[in-house]
Amino acid sequence: xxxxxRTRARFRxxxxxxxQTDTENVVLxxxxxxxxxxxxxxxxxxxxxQRLAELLWGEPLPSSPSSRVRMLVSxxxxxxxxxxxxxxxxxxxxxxxxxxxxxxxxxRFLDCTAHARKATARGDPEAAVTRYDEALRLWxxxxxxxxxxxxxxxxxxxxxxxxxxxxxxxxxxxxxxxxYAEAIAELTAVVTDHPLREAAHGQLxxxxxxxxxxxxxxxxxxxxxxxxxxELGLEPEHDLQRLHHRILTSDATAEAPDxxxxxxxxxxxxxxxPVPRQLPAPPPHFVGREREHAELDxxxxxxxxxxxxxxxxxxxxxxxKTSLALRWAHDNLGLFPDGQLYVDLHGFAPSSxxxxxxVALRHLLGSLGVPAAAIPAGEEAQxxxxxxxxxxxxxxxxLDNARHVAQVxxxxxxxxxxxxxxxxxxRLPGLTATRGAGLIGLDVLTRAETRSLLGxxxxxxxxxxxxxxxxxxxxxxxxxxxxxxxxxxxxxxHPGFPLSVLAEELSSPATRLDALQTGDLxxxxxxxxxxxxEALHPAAARLFALLGLTPWPDISLxxxxxxxxxxxxxTRVLLHDxxxxxxxxxxxxxxxxxxxxxxxxxxxxxxSDQPDQERAEALTRLIxxxxxxxxxxxxxxxxxRPFAAQIPTEPGQEDFEDATSALAWFEDERSSLIEVxxxxxxxxxxxxxxxxxxxxxxxxxxxxxxxRIGSWxxxxxxAERLGLPSxxxxxxxxxxxxYAQDSGAGDGLDHLLLAFKLFEQEEDLTGQAHTSHxxxxxxxxxxxxxxxxxxxxxxxxxxxxxxxPLGEANALSAAGWCHAKLGHYPKARTYxxxxxxxxxxxxxxxxxxxxxxxxGYIAHWARQHEQALxxxxxxxxxxxxxxxxxxxxxxxxxxxxxxxxxGQTAAARDAWQRAADLYHKQHRAAEAENVQERIxxxxxxxxxxxxxxxxxxxxxx
Numbered sequence: 001x002x003x004x005x006r007t008r009a010r011f012r013x014x015x016x017x018x019x020q021t022d023t024e025n026v027v028l029x030x031x032x033x034x035x036x037x038x039x040x041x042x043x044x045x046x047x048x049x050q051r052l053a054e055l056l057w058g059e060p061l062p063s064s065p066s067s068r069v070r071m072l073v074s075x076x077x078x079x080x081x082x083x084x085x086x087x088x089x090x091x092x093x094x095x096x097x098x099x100x101x102x103x104x105x106x107x108r109f110l111d112c113t114a115h116a117r118k119a120t121a122r123g124d125p126e127a128a129v130t131r132y133d134e135a136l137r138l139w140x141x142x143x144x145x146x147x148x149x150x151x152x153x154x155x156x157x158x159x160x161x162x163x164x165x166x167x168x169x170x171x172x173x174x175x176x177x178x179x180y181a182e183a184i185a186e187l188t189a190v191v192t193d194h195p196l197r198e199a200a201h202g203q204l205x206x207x208x209x210x211x212x213x214x215x216x217x218x219x220x221x222x223x224x225x226x227x228x229x230x231e232l233g234l235e236p237e238h239d240l241q242r243l244h245h246r247i248l249t250s251d252a253t254a255e256a257p258d259x260x261x262x263x264x265x266x267x268x269x270x271x272x273x274p275v276p277r278q279l280p281a282p283p284p285h286f287v288g289r290e291r292e293h294a295e296l297d298x299x300x301x302x303x304x305x306x307x308x309x310x311x312x313x314x315x316x317x318x319x320x321k322t323s324l325a326l327r328w329a330h331d332n333l334g335l336f337p338d339g340q341l342y343v344d345l346h347g348f349a350p351s352s353x354x355x356x357x358x359v360a361l362r363h364l365l366g367s368l369g370v371p372a373a374a375i376p377a378g379e380e381a382q383x384x385x386x387x388x389x390x391x392x393x394x395x396x397x398x399l400d401n402a403r404h405v406a407q408v409x410x411x412x413x414x415x416x417x418x419x420x421x422x423x424x425x426x427r428l429p430g431l432t433a434t435r436g437a438g439l440i441g442l443d444v445l446t447r448a449e450t451r452s453l454l455g456x457x458x459x460x461x462x463x464x465x466x467x468x469x470x471x472x473x474x475x476x477x478x479x480x481x482x483x484x485x486x487x488x489x490x491x492x493x494h495p496g497f498p499l500s501v502l503a504e505e506l507s508s509p510a511t512r513l514d515a516l517q518t519g520d521l522x523x524x525x526x527x528x529x530x531x532x533x534e535a536l537h538p539a540a541a542r543l544f545a546l547l548g549l550t551p552w553p554d555i556s557l558x559x560x561x562x563x564x565x566x567x568x569x570x571t572r573v574l575l576h577d578x579x580x581x582x583x584x585x586x587x588x589x590x591x592x593x594x595x596x597x598x599x600x601x602x603x604x605x606x607x608s609d610q611p612d613q614e615r616a617e618a619l620t621r622l623i624x625x626x627x628x629x630x631x632x633x634x635x636x637x638x639x640x641r642p643f644a645a646q647i648p649t650e651p652g653q654e655d656f657e658d659a660t661s662a663l664a665w666f667e668d669e670r671s672s673l674i675e676v677x678x679x680x681x682x683x684x685x686x687x688x689x690x691x692x693x694x695x696x697x698x699x700x701x702x703x704x705x706x707x708r709i710g711s712w713x714x715x716x717x718x719a720e721r722l723g724l725p726s727x728x729x730x731x732x733x734x735x736x737x738x739y740a741q742d743s744g745a746g747d748g749l750d751h752l753l754l755a756f757k758l759f760e761q762e763e764d765l766t767g768q769a770h771t772s773h774x775x776x777x778x779x780x781x782x783x784x785x786x787x788x789x790x791x792x793x794x795x796x797x798x799x800x801x802x803x804x805p806l807g808e809a810n811a812l813s814a815a816g817w818c819h820a821k822l823g824h825y826p827k828a829r830t831y832x833x834x835x836x837x838x839x840x841x842x843x844x845x846x847x848x849x850x851x852x853x854x855x856g857y858i859a860h861w862a863r864q865h866e867q868a869l870x871x872x873x874x875x876x877x878x879x880x881x882x883x884x885x886x887x888x889x890x891x892x893x894x895x896x897x898x899x900x901x902x903g904q905t906a907a908a909r910d911a912w913q914r915a916a917d918l919y920h921k922q923h924r925a926a927e928a929e930n931v932q933e934r935i936x937x938x939x940x941x942x943x944x945x946x947x948x949x950x951x952x953x954x955x956x957x
Contacts, residue, residue, distance in 0.1 A: 009085050011040050014105045014159065015140030017147055024083045031056060032076050034149035035069075039088065039097045040104055041155065048094040054307070058150030058414075060436060105138045106159070112138075113166050120169070125176040132170035139163060150414070154384030157376055161385075164194060171203045175210075183207040191220070195227055196375065202240050209247050217247050232362065276367045278342040279398065282330040283323040285456040288449035292440050296328045299438045300335055300419055308412060309419040310435050312428045315442030316582045316598060317348070317528030318482025321423040322400050324442065329396055329421065336419070338393035341367055343411070347403030348425055348531040354403040357410040361386055364397075364411065383410040391415045399423070403535070405430035425532050427580045441582075444479025444595065453481065457488035462499070469499035476506040477516075478597045483525055486516045513600055529601040532581055540577040545609055546618050547584070547594060548602025552675045554593040556668065562625030563618050591668065619683060626669070626676045627688050629655050630695030633662035637882075638698040640806050640844050642770050643730060647694055663883040666699040674707060677714055689718035690727060697734060702886040703922050705742035712738050726767075729758035733771050740778035748778045769798035769807060776814055785821040792818055806847065809838035813851045820858050828858050849878035853891055860898055868898050889918035893931060900938070909938055 011019045017037050018027040028036050038047060038055050053065035062068060073095055077088050087097045101107050116131035143159040144152050167190050174183040187204040191197060201224045208217035221236070221244045228234050235241065292313070299309045313321045329340060343363055345355045361382040365375050368389045376382050394417040402408050402424040412420050412435065422428065422437075431437035445453065451474050455463055463470040477483035487502055494501075505515035516525040533541060543564050547555065550563070561571040575592055578584040583602075584592045594602065606615060631647060632655040638644075656662040666673075673696055680688040693715030700708035712735040719731040736751030752775050759767030776792035779785070792814040799807035816831030832854045839847040856871035872895045879888035896911035912931050919928035 009087070009103065011036075011099065011104045012140070013037055013040055014109060014138050014143055014163075016145060019080075019083070019085060021084055026079070026083045028076075028079070029146035030148045031072055032079060033147045034152065035072050035076050037144060037147055037155075038149070038151065039095060040099075041106070043097055043099045043104055043107075046091050046094055046096045050093075052094060054414075055151040056149050060434065109135045109138045109162070109166075113162075113169070116166075116169065116173075120173060125173040128173040129170060129177065132166055132173065135166055136163070136170070153380050154388045154414075157381040157384040158388055160381075164190065164197060164200075168197070168199050168203065171200065171207075175203060175207060180207045180211045184211065191224075194376075195224070196231075198224065198237055198240050201236075202243055205243060205247060214247060214250070218244070221247075276339040276341050278367060279329055279340045279396075280326060280342065282326045283320075285453060286323060286327050287452045287456065288445050289320075289324050289327075289442075292324055292442065293328055295438060295440050296421070297332075300332065307416055307436060308414065310412065310422065310431060310437035311420070311440055312422045312424065312431050312437045313440045313442060314424050314427045314582055316480070316595060317425050317532050318480045318525050319442040319444070319582075320481035321425075321442055323481065325398055325400065325421045325423050329398060332396075336394050336396040338395050338417075340396040340398065342398045342400065344400045345402045345407055347401045347407065348535055349401075354407055357407055358382060360399075360407075360411055365389070379410060386411075387414045390418055393417060395419075396421070402426075402428070404428070405434075409434075425535075425582055427582065429580075445481065446479065447474055450474045450477060450479050450484060453484050454488065457484065458491055462491075466499045469503035472503035472506055473499065476512060478595055480525065480595075480597065482528060483516050483597065486525060490515075509600055513597065513604070516597070525597065526601060529598060532583060533601070533605060536581060536583075537574075537577060540574045540581075541605075542610070543571070543574045544578055544583055544602055545605040546615075548599055548604070548606045549615060549619055550599075550622070550675075551679060552672045553596065553599065554587070554591055554672070557590045557592075558629065559622060559625060559672075560592065563622045565618065565621055616683070619679065620685070623676055623680050623683070623685055623688050626673065627691050627695065629665070630669075630673065630692060632656060633665055634695045634698050636662040637666075638846065640842070640847075641698070642766065642807070646726070646730075647691060660883045663699070666696070670699075670704065670707070674711065677711060681714060681718070686718035686721050690715045690722070690731065693731070693734070700738075701741065702884060703924070705738065708738040709735070709742060725758055725762055726764065729755050729762065729764070729767055732758065733767070733774065736778065737774045740774070740781045748781075749775070752778060765798055765802055766804070766807075769795050769802060769804075769811070772798065773811060773814055776818065780818065780821065785818045788818050789815070789822075805838050806842055806844055809835045809842070809844070809847055809851075812838070813847065813854060816851075816858075817854050820854060820861070823861075825858050825862050829855065832858065845878050845882055846884075849875050849882065849884070849887075852878070853887075853894075856891075856894060856898075860894065865898050865902050869895065872898065885918050886922060889915045889922065889924075889927070892918070893927075896931075896934070905938060909935060912938075 009019050009021045016027045017029070017033045017040075018025070020026070027033075034056055035052065038052060049066050049069050052069050053061055056069070056072070057065065073088060077086065080087055087099075089096050089098065099107075101111070112131050112135035116128045116135065119125070119127035119131060142156070143163075144156045167186065171183050171187050171190075174180075174186075184204065184207045187200055187207060190200045191204055194200065201220055205217040205220050208214075208220065221240070224240075225236055228236055236244075296311055299311045302309050313325055315321050333340070341364055343355070343360050345360060347354045358379040361379065362375055364386055365382065368386070370385070370389070376385060390413040392415055395413065395415075397411065397413065397418060397420045399408055399411055399420060399422045402422050404426065405428050408420075408422055408428070408431065422431070427439065427441065428437070429439065432439055444450075451470070454470060454473060454477075473484075473487055477487060487506075491497070491499065491502060502515060505511045513526050517527070533544065536544065543560065543566075546563050547560070550559075555563070557568055557572055557575065560575060561568045564571055564574070566574075575584060575586070579586050579592070583598060584594050587593050610618075634641070635644065636656055636659040656665065673692065677689055677692045677696075680686075680692065693711040696711055697708065700711065712731060716728070716731040716735055719727040722728075732751045732755035736748040736755060739748030739751065741748075752771055756768060756771040756775070759771060772791045772795040776788035776795065779788035779791065792811055796808065796811035796815055799811050812831045812835035816828045816835060818828075819825075819831060820828035832851050836848060836851045836855065839845075839851055852871050852875035856868045856875060859865075859868035859871055872891055876888055876891045876895065879885070879891060892911045892915035896908045896915065899905075899908035899911060912935050916928050916931040916935070919925075919931060
């Protein structure tokens with residue numbers, strides 16, 4: 001087709017999008033229609049590929065957006081060429097269509113309305129109506145129907161607004177001509193479709209009144225007023241109220257509301273474009289949050305890119321989210337010269353529900369100068385108008401106290417120059433998924449920051465007068481800024497009172513939350529927690545309350561599931577809900593921690609919301625779960641443990657993959673297990689108390705001797721209450737062994753002798769054998785191996801009588817060690833080699849490693865260095881496989897000694913440094929310092945010799 005043919009095509013956006021030639025009428029929808037619409041609305045201006053992608057798909061963009069745009073342009077070109085219109089031109093950095101003014105219906109529409117307004121201005125309403133009719137004939141239904149693109153809602157609202165303005169202005173011209181009947185028909189249709197257009201209502205009222213239909217005119221006003229007061233909480237505009245009054249009083253001078261002398265009724269009022277400055281005042285006292293400030297700065301820099309910058313600040317109630325947002329906003333006003341918008345979304349307001357998005361949009365539109373009557377009725381249209389108004393402006397929008405993403409989404413501008421800062425007690429990961437928002441989680445203030453904030457509130461002089469009480473306020477406010485604010489507000493109410501009054505209230509958990517309330521819902525920590533709690537799903541709220549029953553700060557998924565009596569997968573979902581609400585913190589996969597003050601609140605809710613039986617059953621389930629899991633872990637750490645058959649098990653429960661995972665669980669639950677045992681005491685669950693001591697023993701024996709003694713003291717008391725002689729005997733045996741291992745051999749001997757007596761009374765040869773073994777250990781611990789030998793020899797005799805090969809192996813190993821300590825190396829080696837053969841035959845790796853250690857010691861003292869290294873190396877390998885780093889560190893020390901005596905300085909240093917590192921991790925300060933001193937001496941006198949160090953005494957195997 002010729003170029004002349006191409007220029008005669010007419011293009012449409014005022015209705016179905018497409019174009020018409022002399023021979024064909026083409027209508028486009030979907031993405032092709034959207035692409036054509038964008039190019040037509042930007043006719044004669046180049047639109048970049050990036051901008052096309054943003055308008056077509058919005059955020060997040062699809063993969064390879066540039067390639068998708070090019071493919072879409074290619075398809076559209078083919079469609080246009082097939083109809084004889086090759087109108088799309090490639091021009092860096094994108095594409096452009098070149099049109100003459102008469103080719104696009106929108107341009108012709110605007111031209112016609114401009115001429116109509118000129119006719120109105122010169123007092124020619126008839127010519128104005130003619131021109132308006134020309135303009136409105138270009139419309140063929142709703143604009144952009146069937147078009148698919150992120151820009152469509154805003155653009156369709158804008159185009160529809162142009163049409164409504166033309167209809168209202170045409171109605172005013174018809175009134176001026178006295179064509180009331182026609183005006184009534186057309187204006188009735190407008191107000192029916194757009195029931196908040198006040199100008200159209202005023203014209204309709206006047207047309208009805210001048211047609212003698214005064215009652216109908218008043219009914220139009222009543223209908224409008226009911227709608228505006230109900231939906232907007234506003235009265236109609238003043239001009240419309242004045243017209244209503246004149247019609248009501250039959251004032252012959254009644255005019256339409258837009259006919260004030262200073263402005264022609266035929267000229268639309270220009271919309272004001274104010275610069276909003278809506279930020280509340282910044283917090284008077286603010287400390288810390290440097291990392292969060294830096295992240296906000298980074299996001300603000302990113303707003304110069306291709307998308308709006310969004311920061312979502314979340315944290316527990318009272319953590320200072322709004323303070324951070326306002327402090328940063330006031331510090332960076334210069335970045336947003338076009339204004340700052342602020343909306344409190346009341347996401348967790350105790351007296352009302354969350355602010356609906358359409359109400360927030362009305363507030364924002366009003367702040368941007370849109371009259372209430374000009375605000376569209378639908379939320380989608382409102383959001384489109386809002387995005388249109390802020391496009392190209394550098395605005396900051398602070399959306400405070402949001403409940404969820406759906407409340408926020410419609411309020412986000414589309415302009416890259418804008419930035420949105422959202423605060424919420426809930427994490428809002430959906431904003432990251434859909435909008436690329438930066439999530440900023442607020443944790444508690446550090447102790448130093450809390451102290452600084454307290455000083456800014458109260459003044460350093462008052463704090464300095466009572467530093468001890470100030471320290472209590474810092475500690476028990478938990479680093480929550482609102483808690484400090486409440487405390488200082490209470491202190492300010494009684495400036496003459498000493499801080500010790502508040503400190504005393506805070507010191508007791510029973511009154512701590514009471515000390516952190518003011519009676520004002522906006523400044524009350526308990527009220528802040530309550531609003532978060534009441535926003536939870538009932539199942540999540542129940543779990544939160546039950547978590548308050550635990551007397552320790554963190555919990556695993558396994559234990560939380562037991563507490564709730566739910567499957568793990570369901571509990572994980574509920575914990576995720578609590579984590580999203582910032583009521584718990586998952587500090588490591590599968591482990592959750594609750595802030596001390598939040599936990600106190602949870603405990604209150606458990607007492608008030610959960611029946612006594614429910615609380616008791618939950619704690620019983622929790623204790624039973626710990627007992628079962630600990631026993632399962634112990635069986636992996638010590639597979640051939642004596643008396644294990646006497647401990648009830650639950651077959652079919654696979655809790656751990658291997659001994660390493662079991663050891664890791666004991667490490668995680670070390671302090672919790674002791675608290676669980678104490679809780680079991682309070683609930684009268686004596687059997688659980690005893691079983692927990694049993695299950696913790698193998699783990700405690702490795703490096704936590706004080707915990708071991710404490711747990712067996714508690715278990716012994718429970719055994720006495722149970723009244724079972726065998727249980728009492730075992731408790732005395734283990735307690736005696738624990739004392740002996742912790743250098744309390746004297747105390748241990750008393751318990752061991754009592755245990756032996758109880759086993760004799762029960763005619764329990766197994767118990768007598770193991771107690772004899774441990775009595776030998778106790779005498780060794782006192783440095784008297786000669787007094788240990790009769791006991792270990794008796795243990796060996798009894799084990800052989802019992803035909804217990806592993807018991808015999810343990811007794812042989814113990815006898816070998818006693819003879820080694822007395823310098824009887826050949827005899828010691830014979831005993832240990834016999835023990836090693838049995839341990840290997842029955843695959844007891846713990847016993848094998850201990851005996852290899854003994855053989856290494858014997859070879860070392862016999863100056864058989866290579867043989868000693870062989871034994872020690874095999875021992876270390878087994879202990880590392882077993883996860884027994886506690887005794888592995890001791891073996892490394894002895895390996896270093898052998899290397900040192902052989903003159904292998906580098907190897908000695910390496911072994912000792914590895915041992916020192918393990919000692920530090922195990923908090924064994926004395927051992928670590930001893931090894932570090934050896935390393936220092938090695939540097940000064942590398943050739944100095946040293947004999948074997950002390951050796952772990954025989955175990956109770």
